[in-house]
Amino acid sequence: xxxxxxxxxxxxxxxxxxxxxxxxxxxxxxxxxxxxxxxxxxxxxxxxxxxxxxxxxxxxxxxxxxxxxxxxxxxxxxxxxxxxxxxxxxxxxxxxxxxxxxxxxxxxxxxxxxxxxxxxxxxxxxxxxxxxxxxxxxxxxxxxxxxxxxxxxxxxxxxxxxxxxxxxxxxxxxxxxxxxxxxxxxxxxxxxxxxxxxxxxxxxxxxxxxxxxxxxxxxxxxxxxxxxxxxxxxxxxxxxxxxxxxxxxxxxxxxxxxxxxxxxxxxxxxxxxxxxxxxxxxxxxxxxxxxxxxxxxxxxxxxxxxxxxxxxxxxxxxxxxxxxxxxxxxxxxxxxx
Numbered sequence: 001x002x003x004x005x006x007x008x009x010x011x012x013x014x015x016x017x018x019x020x021x022x023x024x025x026x027x028x029x030x031x032x033x034x035x036x037x038x039x040x041x042x043x044x045x046x047x048x049x050x051x052x053x054x055x056x057x058x059x060x061x062x063x064x065x066x067x068x069x070x071x072x073x074x075x076x077x078x079x080x081x082x083x084x085x086x087x088x089x090x091x092x093x094x095x096x097x098x099x100x101x102x103x104x105x106x107x108x109x110x111x112x113x114x115x116x117x118x119x120x121x122x123x124x125x126x127x128x129x130x131x132x133x134x135x136x137x138x139x140x141x142x143x144x145x146x147x148x149x150x151x152x153x154x155x156x157x158x159x160x161x162x163x164x165x166x167x168x169x170x171x172x173x174x175x176x177x178x179x180x181x182x183x184x185x186x187x188x189x190x191x192x193x194x195x196x197x198x199x200x201x202x203x204x205x206x207x208x209x210x211x212x213x214x215x216x217x218x219x220x221x222x223x224x225x226x227x228x229x230x231x232x233x234x235x236x237x238x239x240x241x242x243x244x245x246x247x248x249x250x251x252x253x254x255x256x257x258x259x260x261x262x263x264x265x266x267x268x269x270x271x272x273x274x275x276x277x278x279x280x281x282x283x284x285x286x287x288x289x290x291x292x293x294x295x296x297x298x299x300x301x302x303x304x305x306x307x308x309x310x311x312x313x314x315x316x317x318x319x320x321x322x323x324x325x326x327x328x329x330x331x332x333x334x335x336x337x
Contacts, residue, residue, distance in 0.1 A: 128186065216284065
């Protein structure tokens with residue numbers, strides 16, 4: 001089963017702005033789950049929600065080479081007036097406020113006294129990636145914009161594969177006699193990795209299921225080269241490739257929580273074509289207090305970015321014997337969980 005995951009930001013009540021001003025304050029979109037049906041547009045079932053306060057992102061602003069032309073197929077240049085920099089989401093309306101972060105994208109210091117991003121009149125185009133981790137040099141384009149992505153990491157970015165998540169092109173056109181400031185709401189960001197969701201259900205004669213310290217391991221996913229796979233997030237039509245081969249990585253599912261009657265674990269992986277190799281999931285779990293190990297094998301799998309793939313696993317006890325039933329539903333489309 002596949003679901004799209006989108007995320008973005010919107011603007012704040014705790015950020016103070018002048019009562020009378022020229023220009024606009026910049027905000028962004030939201031987060032959403034929806035059944036994937038088309039590459040051209042997100043489905044009508046998708047819903048949008050704001051990113052949590054404290055989320056960080058890099059924002060790149062472009063301006064048209066020719067100010068009189070501003071369509072998608074026209075030439076753009078990096079804005080000489082607004083440098084690429086880091087922002088943090090603050091307040092219930094999620095304003096974009098300049099900040100500093102560590103190499104993992106966590107905020108350093110207190111940005112609450114900083115002024116939000118304001119734009120003068122003109123045409124603008126916006127690219128963004130979250131979190132605002134350390135970036136690396138792109139020597140070909142003379143820009144430090146390469147994000148290195150590893151298995152286990154969630155990375156949200158502008159994406160031209162869907163209309164709603166494409167870079168926003170907008171005109172700022174204000175009047176000096178306006179009594180209040182305006183806001184520019186950026187398009188949502190979308191996840192660049194795929195997500196595996198593992199659901200453990202308690203079946204017949206099972207009263208307790210828990211994850212042992214050895215945890216649940218997934219092996220056979222796309223190699224991330226140790227240093228990470230490069231992602232040129234600030235370039236149109238740029239996204240993580242779906243590769244074949246080099247399925248040597250393994251990692252542990254570290255986050256588990258109870259949802260209704262099942263134990264749910266989620267893991268972010270690089271997009272990959274695993275149709276010619278097997279992916280192994282080793283469960284080290286406790287069933288009614290008894291340590292138990294299971295292995296599930298996934299074959300002919302194909303993981304696309306922005307999709308969630310859900311796998312269900314039910315544990316039963318029959319005549320004193322623990323039986324594990326594996327239900328692979330990752331390839332079923334348009335079915336509700």
